[in-house]
Amino acid sequence: MASTPALKIDSGILQYVPKGQFYEASDAQFTAVMSMWKHLFKFDRTLFSLITLLGGTGFSKGAMNHMLLANSQTGTGTDLVPSALPEEFEKNIIRYNLEKLSEERFARAIKNLMMLAGGEGFVKVNNARTRKLILEFIFSRDNKNLDSLAVNFKTKLRKLVRHALGKQTIHKIVNGDEDLFQKWIGRYNRLALPVVEHLFDKQPQLRAKATGNFPLIRQYWYMKKAAAEGNVENFKKYMKGMPQRTVIGFRNSFKVPIALSEIYEKSTMSDRESLQSEAAVKRSGAKAVEINYKKHDVYDLWKSFYFKVLSGDPENVDKIAEAIDYVSSKAEKISLGECVVIIDASRSMVGSDERKLHPFLTSLSVLSILDDVKEVIYVGGKTVETPIGRNVVIPMNHTDLWKGLIRAVKTKVPNIIVLSDGYENAVKGMFKHAYDYFKNNGRVFNLIHMNPVFSAEAKSGTARMLTPDVKPLPLSDYRHIETELIFNRILENKEMVKALLVNKYQKLLGGIKDVTI
C-alpha cells in the first residue's frame, strides 16, 4: 500500500477533528494535517475537491472547502476540469458537502460556514462565491425550516449574514430598504424580512400578519418579553416547544425563577441532545424522558454505556446494551474476509480529556460493523462487571500487543485486524519482532492496522505504525472505514483516483440541479 512519493498524504486529511489526543496538543496535529491539505491542493486541485466527496469528518471537509473558496478557480478546460465533469463541478461539490453535512449534523454545517467568517481560527473569506453560499444556505428553505433555524442558531446566523453583507447593508435592510432586501435575501425567500430583523435583534411586528409564517420567532420574542418582565407564568407558557438551550439562556440571563427540571420537561431537544444530556436531566430531578436507544448511533450508545458504567449509574444500562446488540445486528456490515480482531485496551486508548474514551469507543464501534469476526482479543485493559452482570473491558495498563498477535496467528484465520494507537511499550518493538518472525517463517496472514488516534509525530502520514510493512489506516470515525480502504488503494494511482471519484461525483451529484454559487 505504498503511496505515490510526490503525494505524501493519507486519508487522515479527511478525518481530522480538532481535539487533542491522549498525548498531543491538538495544534501539532492540526499543523500536520494542514500541511497535507496544502500539499494536495497544490498537487492537484481537482483531486483535492473530488476527494471531499468521500466520507470524512465535518471539520476536515469544512477546512478543505474553505481552502477551495479562499482560492479562486482561475482556469477551465480539461487540465482543471476532467471531461466527464461540468465546469461548475467544484461549486457543486462544495454545496453538496454542506447540504449532506447539514442533514447529518446541522450544527457542524453551520460551523463550517462560520469558518468563512473566521471561525475556528480560519482566515476570513468573503467573495461572491462565499456570499452566495452563505445566503442561499440560510434563506433558500421553506418558512417552517427557516423559522426553526433562526431560533436555534440566532447568534451564528447573525454573524454569517453580517459577514456576507456587511454592517452597512444590514443596517439598511433592517431599516426598510426593500431593494437591498430583494437583491440579497428576498430572491431566496421574499417573506424573510422578520427573520433578518430577528437575527439583528430588532423585534419584528408580532402581529399574525407580519410573523404568521414564523411562529417560533414570534414565540421567541414573547418569551423574551416575559423573561425581561419577570412574568414567570407567561415565560412558562411560551417556553413550551422552544429549544432547550434558548430557554435556559433566557432563564439564566434574566434570572427567571424556574426550576431546570421544568425546562427539561417542557422544552425540546434533538435525539442526540437527549442522549447526551441524560445525566444532566437526571441531576435536575426532571422526569426522565423516555429515550429510544435503538434509534441511536452505535458510537453514541457505547459512549453512553461506558460513561454509565464508569460513573456507577445502573439506570438503563440494560436497555443501552440491548440497543448496542440491536443496532450492531442491523448495521450495514463491512467484510474484510474471515478475521480476528485485536483490540488495544491499554491506558492510552482512553484518549484525551476532550474526547474521553474516543479511541476505545471507535474500536468497539468498528467491531460492531465488521463481518465474519472469528475471535476478538483484548490486549491490556481491566475487566469490570457492569450493573447488569455483563463484563466489559475498560482501557488500562501497558501495551503488549505482541501477545495478541501470537494468539491471533495461532487461530490460522487469514486476516488479523489490529485496532491500536500504535504505541507499544511492553516492550517496544516486540510486536514487529514477532510479526517479522512469522512473515519470514511461512505464516500466511494479512495484517490490517486501524489507528483511531492521530499523531503528528507519526513516521509517515497521520497515524503511528506498529511495523513498517503495514501502513496504518487512520480512523477517527468508525463510519469511515470504506473511505480508508478506497483511499489506500487509489493513492497508488492518481488517474485511477480521479476516474473513481468522477464516477462518485456523477453518482452523487449527477442528478441534482446545478446551482450557481
Added chain:
Amino acid sequence: MSLFDQLGFSGIGIGPVQSEDEMTVIPIVGSTRGDVARPQNLQFQRTTSYGTMVFENKDNDHEAIIPSNFMVRGRGAQDHAMAGSGVVRKGQSRSFTNACCVEESQGGLLRGAEKQDVLPVELRKVLLDTSIRSEDRYSKLWGKISGWLRGLNVGSGGRAHIGDFYDTPAIGDALENFAAAFEPVQNQIGAVIMFNGVPVGIEIMPSAEHWEVYWKYLIRGCYGAELVRLKMLGKIRPSALVLPNIPEGSDDNKVEEIMDSFASHIQQELLPLLEGIQIKSQTSLDQTGSMRTTLLRTDSDGGGDLVQQGDEPVYLSLVL
C-alpha cells in the same frame, strides 16, 4: 539488601517493564501508603515574590505532599520550581521561600499554573546540596540552567530560561512522545527509570491516585527532558533493548514461550542493578505535622527526598 528494604518500603511489587528507545521504566505497584491528602486537594496558588511559591492544601484532614522540584510555568511571569519536596498542613497554605526562578529575564509573578512539570534530572541534582537548596536566593539555579541549555541551540543568548527548552516545538513533540510511550498500570505508585539500562531515578508516590496525577510531569518534564537533551548533545548512545532470538522453524507455541520468557525475565535482569545503590547519608530537613522529610544521598552521588509519616515511608524521589 535492596534499596527499598533499606528505606522500609514494604509491600511493593514490580509491574511489566516498558521501554521506548533509550528509556526504560519499571513500574512499582503497591497499595496506598499513609494518610496523605488527595493530589486534587493540593494547588499551586501563586508566587508572592521572586523565589516564593505558595501552595494550598484544601484537605482539612490530611497533610499534602508537593513532589520534589515541582515546576510551574505561565505566560508573562517568572516560572518557578521548588528547591525540594514540600509538605503543607491540613487545610492550610504554605509559602516556600527557597524556591528557584527558572526564567532569568522574565518579570512578573505567577497566579496559578498554566503548565506544570518537574525539573530535569541534572538540575535536580544541583539542589541536592543542602546549602543551595535551603538558600533563599531566587537566582540560585540560573547559572546551572544556562549550562544545562548550552549547546542545544534553543532560546537566545545563553539566557537561563528553562521554557526555551520545553517550548521549542520539536522538543515539545519529543517530550509528548515520551509521555505517550509509557502508560500507568493498575495500582502503580511509582517507577524506576533507566537510561540505557542504568538507573537514573526512583519515584514512589503515596498512592496510585498520586501517580496518576504526577507521572506525566515526571516522565515528560524530568526524565524525558533529560534524555532528549542528552540525545541532542550526542551524549547518549542510541540503543534499544535487544529482543530475543527466535530460532527458525519455531512453532507458534515456541514463539510465545520465548517472547513470554523474555518479557518476564527482563525485570529480573534489570532489578539487580538497584541492589548496588546504597544510601550514604540521611539528613533530616523538616517536620510538618505528621510528616518528616529526610534528604538521602546515595553512593552514586545522587539523592533526593524521603517523606515519612510516623515510621512509614510514604514518598520517595531519588535522582541517581
